[in-house]
Amino acid sequence: MVLEIGLVGEATLRVERAQLASVVGSGSLDVFATPALIALMERVACQAVAGHLRDGQTTVGTRIDVRHLAPTPLGMMITARAELIEVDGRKLVFHVEAFDPTEKVGEGTHERAVVDEARLVARATAKLGTVNG
Numbered sequence: 798m799v800l801e802i803g804l805v806g807e808a809t810l811r812v813e814r815a816q817l818a819s820v821v822g823s824g825s826l827d828v829f830a831t832p833a834l835i836a837l838m839e840r841v842a843c844q845a846v847a848g849h850l851r852d853g854q855t856t857v858g859t860r861i862d863v864r865h866l867a868p869t870p871l872g873m874m875i876t877a878r879a880e881l882i883e884v885d886g887r888k889l890v891f892h893v894e895a896f897d898p899t900e901k902v903g904e905g906t907h908e909r910a911v912v913d914e915a916r917l918v919a920r921a922t923a924k925l926g927t928v929n930g
Contacts, residue, residue: 806845863905
C-alpha cells in the first residue's frame with residue numbers, strides 16, 4: 798500500500814430529487830440534504846485512495862466532521878473534493894469540501910480506515926449468528 802499525502806478525489810453531480818432533505822427525511826425543504834453531502838464527500842475520499850490500496854483492501858468511514866454551509870437547489874451541480882492530509886498507520890484523514898456554481902456549500906474533515914475486505918465482511922456476517930430471529 799502506497800498512500801501519500803496529497804492524493805485527491807473529485808466528483809461532480811447534479812442534485813436530484815432523491816437527494817433532497819425533504820425526501821431523505823433530514824429536513825422539510827427541497828434543497829440538497831446534509832446526508833447526501835456527506836455521502837458525496839465519502840465517495841470522493843474513497844476515490845482518492847482506491848487505486849493505491851493492495852488487492853483485497855478497501856477503506857471504511859470512521860469519522861466525519863462537516864459543516865453544511867449553504868443550500869443548493871434541485872438541478873444545480875455540486876462538485877466535491879477530498880484531499881488526503883494525514884496517514885497514521887491504517888488511519889487516513891481527508892480535508893473535504895464541496896461547491897455549487899455560486900459558493901462553497903460544505904467543508905470539514907473525514908477519517909477512514911484501511912481494512913481487509915474479506916475480514917470485515919466475515920466479521921459483519923458473524924453477527925447474524927448472534928441474533929435470535
